[in-house]
Amino acid sequence: MRADLLALPRTLYSAGYIRAAEPILAHRLGIPLYRVMEAAGQAAWERVKQQWPIATRVSVLCGGGNNAGDGYVVARLAHQAGLTVKLYQHRPFERLTGDADRAQQAWLAAGGVVEDLAAKWDEADLCIDALVGSGLKGPLRAPMAEVVARVNRLSIPILSLDIPSGLNGETGAVESEAVRATATLTLVGAKPGLLTGRALEHIGTLWFAPLQLGDEMDKVDIQAEGPLAETVVLLKPDRLKQWLPTRSQASHKGDHGRLLVIGGNEGMAGAARLAGEAALRSGTGLVAVNCHRDSVVPVQFSRPELMVREWGALASAQKIPWADALVLGPGLGQCPAALARFREALSVPSPMLLDADALNLLAASPKKRTQQDCNWILTPHSGEAARLLGQSVAKVESDRFAAIRALQQRYGGVVVLKGAGTVIYDGKEMALAVVGNSGLATGGSGDLLSGIIGGLLAQGLAPMQAACAGVMIHGEAADSALAPGPRGMLPSDLLPEIRRWVNFEVI
Template identity: 45%
Template sequence: MKTYNALIEPASLSHKIYAADEVRQHEPQAAKQAHLNMYELMERAGHAAFRQLLASFPTCRRVLVLCGHGNNGGDGFVFARLANEAGMEVCLVATGDSQKYSADTRQAQQKWQSSGGKTHSWPLSLANHDVIVDALLGTGIKGQVRAPYRDIIAALNQQTIPVLSVDLPSGLHADTGVPCGIAVNATITITFVGIKQGLVTGAGKQHCGKLSFNALGITQSFSQLATPTALLASADRLPALPPRPLNTHKGSFGRLLCIGGNQGMHGAIRLSAEAALRSGAGLVKVLCHPESHALVAEGLPELMLAAASDDIEPLLNWASCIVIGPGLGQDNWARTLFDALLKYQMRAEKPMLIDADGLNLLAPPGPSTLPKNCILTPHPGEAGRLLEQSTADIQSDRYQAITSLTEHYQSVVILKGAGSLVSSTQQVFVLEEGNPGMASGGMGDLLSGIVGGLMAQGMDTANSALTGACIHARAGDLCAEKQGQRGMIASDLIPFIRELVNR
């Protein structure tokens, strides 16, 4: 698989992710190049939002539209007019300072009034509506959400009526996905021109609900002007793994050494090793604590166990790549292995993945530099320890966190969590797939094994991390589709992993 390359930028704008400033800066020029003015673009946004309503809530007859005084509110005025013209019962609430309306928003307001629409003020009952349209706050929010928007959003989040957010859920920071004190919990969000990076990872995924995208007809011009910060990735958009030559043998697909499984923690390294075998690794050997041998090997005769020895260099020489960390622990046994491996790798530089307690041993005051060809797979807590930050700090800007980790350790990084991020020195990717059912013990161990199995077969570290993360996430979704999210455990994913690597 040395010729395999998943790190190919997709052509579609719907796969690219942008910082909010990048969208704001280039949107007017992109519209101009497409022979549109900004009001015409606002009309298109309102039409797109109305079509989304019809597609998602076909039985909707009574709609409440909440408009702020920014251009997001202008989109809401257009939407309300279209719903009114379609014969729906429309209640529009205008909030904020009308003196701050842009010329485009004022034009949209006047057309709403000319169509016979009436404007109401807050407070107003949120009941007796089929859908609520959130067009309160856009990407320009700075600081914490203030009244009256704070009170409206709080009231929205207390009711059960579906909410359609226009461009992004009001109160959500467009770049980080963190609520600015409070943010709307949308059922569906339709975003325009470019997908904002805060909508696809961390808390942003929860607040957005289902995410829809419409480029408003300026795809070509906007793509030429704006630079994405990341790309969306999914198993469907990766190239298939190449077919295996007929004249191959087990040694052709690598020798993976998995190091971990301290006393009482045998399950983690067993999951990693089995996932590696099911991902196609030719030979997998486990170096675990002697008291874990029987439990690691039980029921899986294809798995090899390393004999206990004070000198692990012959074992490291045997391996073509290494996974260390699952169930490793942080005692003297673990630290001795970790230090010996890093010393060896400084000269050998074999592909290596560090996970779990391997990351805890790496964290300060651990070594600040790593050999080449490393992959780190932290969850937010482990990332915080590596960067000497809190978990909340990591979650407050996941893009900055993974960039810092990639630059500091000069390694490929998978930052796990909702909307997992994969970063190399070339590009940042955000996973579209994965689900809350995967928040259970052992899921990260599976990921390490899949990535290790791909490295064993000759895939480079950047592609192994991206491909492995996508396969892992999709396997979780396939499992959830068949058996549900609740009660999912890591070993449930193994049959789906094998299915996916053979597609």
């Protein structure tokens, strides 16, 4: 996990929650909100000095809201320190309002000049983005979108205050243009919208400044319902030691779970094999693969520790009760025989994970596990999620948090929405795992994740714990296997790293 993300707090708050909580906390603590704005500018200035100590020319780009006020404060501090500061304001002849106006007047009183954002910008060593804050809804309008496009053509570092301009603070979606920052300093509360989907392409290094209010954020009751009131847990690798079961020196293979992987249709033996070995590498005691008859030899020959049986009603009926948990889907296909395996597996109450074609078959015949029987885990990527919800991939990616809520409500259990900034949700708790890299963008990576989570489920972890731990192990293993780069990284390259992570060798 990236060092900057490790430094973030575990509890993330939506941008809307933070906006609603700020005045309540400020009033309770007797702190004028202008002092919070001053602290934001000071925190940004400290980062500038620390990160870009040789910068002497700074451009500060301001919009028309409180985000602009933060920009005015950091501009004044840099100017007072002797730097050459050029401040460009959208509609420069219009006064700002509230605390932002007070910050603007303090800049003017210090000898600062406000120039037109639409004019030509002087050369600079650093650009500070204070254009649009976290309250943006929808795409940027044409003038501001053009400004953001200009920012992205700069060849100097860009520091965004609170959020890269153009990014949706709630969802992380980019509906038109958004600043591609070198670094982002997010303020008061760390926001989950910065850590999933396309937002990860825009934030650069992410820093957090709680200011005077952040440490009190969990003490606010803003009487909200739904997404606004929902916090998100940022998963960190040290949780693995809490989740993974201890192993007795006197234990035997039967003590560490029995997993059945159902998949491996003709020509797709590798998917079931990868899932099976990933389960073994995660510590599962016994793993069996139930696959097409033409896949039996390839699976067993490549990994003799796996028990293998061909498809067929008798073989499956004998094996399903044997297993503590099932993984259904890797290489399953959607032919009549695959559909029979799917229906057979769903007829039993065993804990199970559904992935790949099992999700496509589920989309065709939706079924929900009730609260009393919600022991399954669904692991869709955005394409599979779109089919499960009957909507477009673009719709899913426009709000990954809304998509996972809808998936869990429709199908029950635990849902893992894979992708950049994987989101996990069980209907009560939302978790976010910012691990992994683009090397995972190859066939078979999802099969590994299925095997890891399924193996942990077989070892006795509750579904939400198994899902969270499995996502972390999978992503951290990918990051450990990254050298010499993401291109050409194979899913099988992760297998030794999975073993290291479940044994805490790298925590």
